[in-house]
Amino acid sequence: xxxxxxxxxxxxxxxxxxxxxxxxxxxxxxxxxxxxxxxxxxxxxxxxxxxxxxxxxxxxxxxxxxxxxxxxxxxxxxxxxxxxxxxxxxxxxxxxxxxxxxxxxxxxxxxxxxxxxxxxxxxxxxxxxxxxxxxxxxxxxxxxxxxxxxxxxxxxxxxxxxxxxxxxxxxxxxxxxxxxxxxxxxxxxxxxxxxxxxxxxxxxxxxxxxxxxxxxxxxxx
Amino acid sequence: xxxxxxxxxxxxxxxxxxxxxxxxxxxxxxxxxxxxxxxxxxxxxxxxxxxxxxxxxxxxxxxxxxxxxxxxxxxxxxxxxxxxxxxxxxxxxxxxxxxxxxxxxxxxxxxxxxxxxxxxxxxxxxxxxxxxxxxxxxxxxxxxxxxxxxxxxxxxxxxxxxxxxxxxxxxxxxxxxxxxxxxxxxxxxxxxxxxxxxxxxxxxxxxxxxxxxxxxxxxxxxxxxxxxxxxxxxxxxxxxxxxxxxxxxxxxxxxxxxxxxxxxxxxxxxxxxxxxxxxxxxxxxxxxxxxxxxxxxxxxxxxxxxxxxxxxxxxxxxxxxxxxxxxxxxxxxxxxxxxx
Numbered sequence: 361x362x363x364x365x366x367x368x369x370x371x372x373x374x375x376x377x378x379x380x381x382x383x384x385x386x387x388x389x390x391x392x393x394x395x396x397x398x399x400x401x402x403x404x405x406x407x408x409x410x411x412x413x414x415x416x417x418x419x420x421x422x423x424x425x426x427x428x429x430x431x432x433x434x435x436x437x438x439x440x441x442x443x444x445x446x447x448x449x450x451x452x453x454x455x456x457x458x459x460x461x462x463x464x465x466x467x468x469x470x471x472x473x474x475x476x477x478x479x480x481x482x483x484x485x486x487x488x489x490x491x492x493x494x495x496x497x498x499x500x501x502x503x504x505x506x507x508x509x510x511x512x513x514x515x516x517x518x519x520x521x522x523x524x525x526x527x528x529x530x531x532x533x534x535x536x537x538x539x540x541x542x543x544x545x546x547x548x549x550x551x552x553x554x555x556x557x558x559x560x561x562x563x564x565x566x567x568x569x570x571x572x573x574x575x576x577x578x579x580x581x
Numbered sequence: 582x583x584x585x586x587x588x589x590x591x592x593x594x595x596x597x598x599x600x601x602x603x604x605x606x607x608x609x610x611x612x613x614x615x616x617x618x619x620x621x622x623x624x625x626x627x628x629x630x631x632x633x634x635x636x637x638x639x640x641x642x643x644x645x646x647x648x649x650x651x652x653x654x655x656x657x658x659x660x661x662x663x664x665x666x667x668x669x670x671x672x673x674x675x676x677x678x679x680x681x682x683x684x685x686x687x688x689x690x691x692x693x694x695x696x697x698x699x700x701x702x703x704x705x706x707x708x709x710x711x712x713x714x715x716x717x718x719x720x721x722x723x724x725x726x727x728x729x730x731x732x733x734x735x736x737x738x739x740x741x742x743x744x745x746x747x748x749x750x751x752x753x754x755x756x757x758x759x760x761x762x763x764x765x766x767x768x769x770x771x772x773x774x775x776x777x778x779x780x781x782x783x784x785x786x787x788x789x790x791x792x793x794x795x796x797x798x799x800x801x802x803x804x805x806x807x808x809x810x811x812x813x814x815x816x817x818x819x820x821x822x823x824x825x826x827x828x829x830x831x832x833x834x835x836x837x838x839x840x841x842x843x844x845x846x847x848x849x850x851x852x853x854x855x856x857x858x859x860x861x862x863x864x865x866x867x868x869x870x871x872x873x874x875x876x877x878x879x880x881x882x883x884x885x886x887x888x889x890x891x892x893x894x895x896x897x898x899x900x901x902x903x904x905x906x907x908x909x910x911x912x913x914x915x916x917x918x919x920x921x
């Protein structure tokens with residue numbers, strides 16, 4: 361067992377963990393903020409929405425669909441010029457962040473829209489009858505009522521991002537996924553392959569656990 | 582005063598037009614409890630939503646205290662709505678807020694300051710009898726309690742009108758009664774105009790001063806409660822009244838029989854499936870010396886076959902005859918219940 365583990369470069373493993381967490385957390389935070397805003401716009405401009413606006417909705421809906429349709433790995437290559445412009449390099453974990461973020465925003469926006477649509481029409485009708493403005497309906501009623509679904513969506517987004525960071529290795533993103541592939545699989549170092557994979561699984565489980573816990577806490581249904 | 586003048590509402594569903602409200606004229610006076618009754622699809626739900634403009638009419642006027650509210654600006658309409666409470670069949674509370682926070686919502690919307698809000702919530706909670714449940718979430722409440730929260734919420738901004746959309750339809754008879762009592766109480770205490778729509782005749786019978794009967798988008802009959810029950814004109818009204826009086830008759834007959842024969846016994850017999858086809862009653866009458874008269878009887882058809890229920894009045898004979906009579910029926914697997 362010790363012999364098996366001696367094949368692992370622990371310093372390298374630790375750096376990879378840090379890189380994976382960086383590539384997960386930065387896009388997560390940005391996508392939660394921007395995706396939520398985009399989700400709100402999609403929700404209110406959709407048909408029978410609070411500010412129904414067919415033109416704006418069609419455009420945003422189309423863009424979301426396009427970005428969700430492009431395979432992540434292809435998206436990473438397509439936006440290389442943008443990445444260079446934004447972070448000055450196309451290599452390393454920081455270079456993977458724009459691609460991951462661009463992939464995460466439309467995904468989360470759609471999840472938000474779905475969560476808002478789950479809020480009962482009766483509750484919205486009751487708020488209208490109270491004299492609430494559309495702004496109040498959105499922020500005092502729809503958003504809090506959708507909160508458990510939103511929390512679950514954040515957890516799901518985070519888990520997806522962990523998975524995508526592994527692919528980000530393809531553009532020199534490094535991280536645990538890259539380590540497992542380059543050092544573990546390609547160089548036949550089973551210990552590295554096994555341990556890097558195990559750590560990814562642990563991270564995903566931890567996110568799911570925290571997500572479930574928070575969702576349970578905000579869910580008063 | 583609420584006045585509806587020649588109100589029409591047409592919904593476009595795919596290729597067909599549905600005329601939900603078809604030229605309704607109504608005047609509802611201040612402080613009255615006004616009931617609108619009709620079967621589902623009669624247009625009553627749409628009509629009540631036109632009063633607070635959740636639905637906009639295609640034609641006609643809605644005047645509240647002489648002001649046509651369909652002509653108000655968005656902002657003025659919102660302010661007007663604050664003075665019109667509404668309660669719903671499915672309560673429509675925010676499950677993410679506690680009882681107190683739910684009641685506070687309309688006050689927040691009306692931009693009432695925090696101290697006044699807290700004070701008002703306290704008053705409302707005691708008005709609807711929910712003391713001690715302030716911090717519970719709607720999911721922890723019974724249906725009746727949820728509707729009490731709904732009523733408190735609707736009354737938060739001291740409205741002059743309360744609209745009730747099938748407010749008791751999701752409640753059991755006992756809870757319905759307690760909610761109706763509460764509505765009567767607040768109508769008297771706050772001199773509130775209450776407009777309620779329902780398909781339950783018992784509800785309008787118990788609390789309404791005047792009733793409008795709706796069918797196919799039109800008001801087909803309008804009168805005070807007494808006149809509606811004593812001389813119903815329209816077919817739909819007659820049907821509604823029949824439903825209620827069927828239940829009442831039994832109570833009346835029972836009372837009358839008790840007065841006529843204070844020492845006789847009224848029994849409720851239940852015949853289950855496999856014995857419905859046998860002449861049990863004829864046999865038992867032949868075997869004893871008792872006089873039996875049938876008070877009421879009916880057969881309902883269930884999945885398992887016909888089920889008979891019969892109310893009989895037994896007179897004459899002594900206690901021993903009477904006991905034998907019941908024993909014989911029980912031997913034949915008839916469920917016997919002494920009906921008091």
